[in-house]
Amino acid sequence: MAxxxxxxxxxxxxxxxxxxRWRYLDNILTRKGPFVDEDAIxxxxxxxxxxxxxxxxxxxxxxxCEILKNLALSGFKDIHVIDMDTIDVSNxxxxxxxxxxxxxxxxxxxxxxxxxxxxxxxxxxxxxxxIQDKDDxxxxxxxxxxxxxDSIEARRWINATLVGMVDGENMDSMKPLIDGGTEGFKxxxxxxxxxxxxxxxxxxxxxxxxxxxxxxxxxxxxRQPQHCIEWAHxxxxxxxxxxxxxxxxxxxxxxxxxxxxxxxxTEYGIHxxxxxxxxxxxxxxxxxxxxxxxxVAAACCNEAFKLATxxxxxxxxxxxxxxxxxxxxxxxxxxxxxxxxxxxxxVCGDLPKTLHLYPNSxxxxxxxxxxxxxxxxxxxxxxxTQSTSLYYQSPASLEEKTRPNLVKKLSELVGDGEELAVTDxxxxxxxxxxxxxxx
Amino acid sequence: xxxxxxxxxxxxxxxxGGAKKRVTAAQLRVQKDLSELALGPTMKTEFPNPDDIxxxxxxxxxxxxxxxxxxxxxxxxxxxxxxxxxxxxxxREKIYHPNINxxxxxxxxxxREDWKPVLNLHAVIVGLQFLFxxxxxxxxxxxxxxxxxxxxxxxxxxxxxxSMMGNSVKxxxxxxxxx
Numbered sequence: 204m205a206x207x208x209x210x211x212x213x214x215x216x217x218x219x220x221x222x223x224r225w226r227y228l229d230n231i232l233t234r235k236g237p238f239v240d241e242d243a244i245x246x247x248x249x250x251x252x253x254x255x256x257x258x259x260x261x262x263x264x265x266x267x268c269e270i271l272k273n274l275a276l277s278g279f280k281d282i283h284v285i286d287m288d289t290i291d292v293s294n295x296x297x298x299x300x301x302x303x304x305x306x307x308x309x310x311x312x313x314x315x316x317x318x319x320x321x322x323x324x325x326x327x328x329x330x331x332x333x334i335q336d337k338d339d340x341x342x343x344x345x346x347x348x349x350x351x352x353d354s355i356e357a358r359r360w361i362n363a364t365l366v367g368m369v370d371g372e373n374m375d376s377m378k379p380l381i382d383g384g385t386e387g388f389k390x391x392x393x394x395x396x397x398x399x400x401x402x403x404x405x406x407x408x409x410x411x412x413x414x415x416x417x418x419x420x421x422x423x424x425x426r427q428p429q430h431c432i433e434w435a436h437x438x439x440x441x442x443x444x445x446x447x448x449x450x451x452x453x454x455x456x457x458x459x460x461x462x463x464x465x466x467x468x469t470e471y472g473i474h475x476x477x478x479x480x481x482x483x484x485x486x487x488x489x490x491x492x493x494x495x496x497x498x499v500a501a502a503c504c505n506e507a508f509k510l511a512t513x514x515x516x517x518x519x520x521x522x523x524x525x526x527x528x529x530x531x532x533x534x535x536x537x538x539x540x541x542x543x544x545x546x547x548x549x550v551c552g553d554l555p556k557t558l559h560l561y562p563n564s565x566x567x568x569x570x571x572x573x574x575x576x577x578x579x580x581x582x583x584x585x586x587x588t589q590s591t592s593l594y595y596q597s598p599a600s601l602e603e604k605t606r607p608n609l610v611k612k613l614s615e616l617v618g619d620g621e622e623l624a625v626t627d628x629x630x631x632x633x634x635x636x637x638x639x640x641x642x
Numbered sequence: 643x644x645x646x647x648x649x650x651x652x653x654x655x656x657x658x659g660g661a662k663k664r665v666t667a668a669q670l671r672v673q674k675d676l677s678e679l680a681l682g683p684t685m686k687t688e689f690p691n692p693d694d695i696x697x698x699x700x701x702x703x704x705x706x707x708x709x710x711x712x713x714x715x716x717x718x719x720x721x722x723x724x725x726x727x728x729x730x731x732x733x734r735e736k737i738y739h740p741n742i743n744x745x746x747x748x749x750x751x752x753x754r755e756d757w758k759p760v761l762n763l764h765a766v767i768v769g770l771q772f773l774f775x776x777x778x779x780x781x782x783x784x785x786x787x788x789x790x791x792x793x794x795x796x797x798x799x800x801x802x803x804x805s806m807m808g809n810s811v812k813x814x815x816x817x818x819x820x821x
Contacts, residue, residue, distance in 0.1 A: 355723055355726050356722050356723050359667050359722075363664060363666070363667055364664075367664050404667055407725075407726060407759055408758075408759050408760070410726060412726060412727070412757060412758070412759075414755070415754045415755040415757075416754075416755060417749065417751065417754060417755050417781065418747060418748075418749040418754055418783055419741070419749040419781040419782055419783050422743065422749070422782065422783050422785070423782050423783075423785055423788075437747070438743070438745075438747065441745045441747070442744075442745060445745075549667055549670040549671055549674070550667055550670075585673060585676075585677050587665060587669070587673060587695070588663065588665065589663040589664060589665045589666065589669070590663065590693060591693050592689075592692050592693050592695060595676065595677075595692075595695075596677065597676065597677060597679065598676060598679055598681065598686070598687045599686065600686060600687055600688045600689060601676070601687070601689050601692055601695070604689060604692040605692055618663070620663075621663050622663060622664045622665050623665075624665040624669070624670055624673060626673050626674055626677050627677075628677055628678070633670050633673070633674060635665070
């Protein structure tokens with residue numbers, strides 16, 4: 204009977220039969236369950252799709268390590284990962300793909316290496332840099348985009364890029380975006396189908412701005428150690444070291460702020476200012492909770508898997524739930540709902556339409572033509588490109604400075620393929636056009 | 643996802659893919675805010691680089707109140723996180739004001755703790771103008787000026803006039819801001 208206590212003799216996961224490792228997954232991929240989409244073609248075709256679909260993942264941080272590992276273990280086999288950061292000692296407690304020897308190396312590269320080594324048959328292509336370095340052509344190659352980013356700015360950028368890429372003529376141009384985010388005990392997972400459902404920009408007000416203390420409280424009646432640190436950060440530095448640019452990664456700078464904060468705290472009889480707290484307040488560090496990351500990452504990868512395989516209903520379809528919030532503050536709570544698309548969303552509210560223009564016509568002629576457009580008569584259009592203010596109706600100073608552009612030829616002002624943003628006081632939405640010059 | 647694509651086909655009318663150089667979300671929002679800006683004769687904006695609408699200078703010339711007759715300018719610096727983050731506003735002159743310190747920092751609730759993305763540039767600019775009409779001693783950033791205002795409105799008024807002429811008040815020399 205001693206035998207029964209021994210481990211069974213089946214080969215280790217991943218050895219011998221290449222599908223052994225995926226047998227649990229295969230149960231889902233080959234069997235028809237009650238929730239499986241009726242159009243889903245189970246078995247080989249779906250397994251094939253999962254393993255050939257290119258997935259882009261950006262943000263190999265706390266949430267990112269979890270997501271990358273989960274994606275690889277969900278059966279995705281061609282994963283690209285982007286992250287601009289290098290590994291810091293303070294990451295090691297939760298970013299489990301990194302070891303002490305990796306400190307200083309690229310997060311994307313180390314994470315890719317680690318997961319590739321552990322999950323045989325997966326190819327992970329790292330890119331160390333910003334998502335903004337890449338163009339539409341790069342993003343076009345993927346079937347899905349998953350994000351574990353740490354800034355609103357990066358989220359808005361990838362969102363605007365994916366919305367802008369959608370081409371009604373080409374169904375492959377619509378890349379579902381799965382966005383995960385965590386902050387302490389809270390987190391969210393959401394699915395955006397660019398141009399079809401509520402986008403990140405529509406949901407901008409779902410992000411609570413960072414709570415701030417009134418400046419006058421910092422200046423005159425600090426009550427908490429954090430107030431003293433913020434005072435040193437915002438006011439004392441400005442007064443005494445105006446010409447130095449504050450670098451929150453420079454220990455000398457943090458030490459200076461810490462000393463300042465400490466002496467101010469002593470002056471007001473406040474206890475508790477420490478070096479670590481100074482670092483935390485100045486860099487706006489919110490303690491990361493590993494389990495929040497794990498839960499949100501699991502939710503994101505679940506959605507990615509369901510989207511790719513149709514084996515279960517997923518978040519994000521039009522008129523269905525697209526946003527899952529999680530809170531672990533007191534007990535465990537999740538709420539899933541449909542965030543509605545905003546009609547006047549500056550990114551997905553009015554999609555750029557192609558505008559065929561003669562390069563030799565003037566800006567004035569273009570503006571006049573806007574007043575005659577059948578769908579929206581723009582009587583007082585203000586117009587710009589990303590780089591240039593073409594014509595502003597107001598304020599007066601901008602009107603005056605942009606007026607000389609009116610007589611210029613369009614070819615001098617805009618490039619072929621550039622985007623024009625047109626606003627008019629009579630309309631809530633911003634109209635956008637993509638310039639296509641007539642030959 | 644096949645199903646998704648068929649839905650997409652029905653929804654999207656005819657939009658071109660991939661414009662080069664897209665106008666950023668922050669630019670779109672600032673453009674909208676600027677078009678809704680209705681400033682009276684006491685305020686104007688100036689754009690050192692007209693192509694960059696995220697950085698501009700606001701001039702306020704109060705025509706009533708304690709700061710009547712002065713000209714005050716503010717740097718507005720808006721980043722790509724707008725309107726998630728408020729604009730950064732700084733007074734370019736060194737002035738004697740309870741809610742503006744000697745470095746030009748401004749204590750205005752909607753510039754910091756009470757900022758919300760639904761607020762716009764108009765709200766911020768009106769808020770700044772209000773500070774010159776009703777300096778507020780209960781939210782002091784320049785403690786000395788706030789104390790003066792609390793103790794005697796008359797003394798405070800004299801100090802304001804004197805500082806605006808470019809004189810010094812309690813050992814601190816201020817910029818001349820008279821028109």
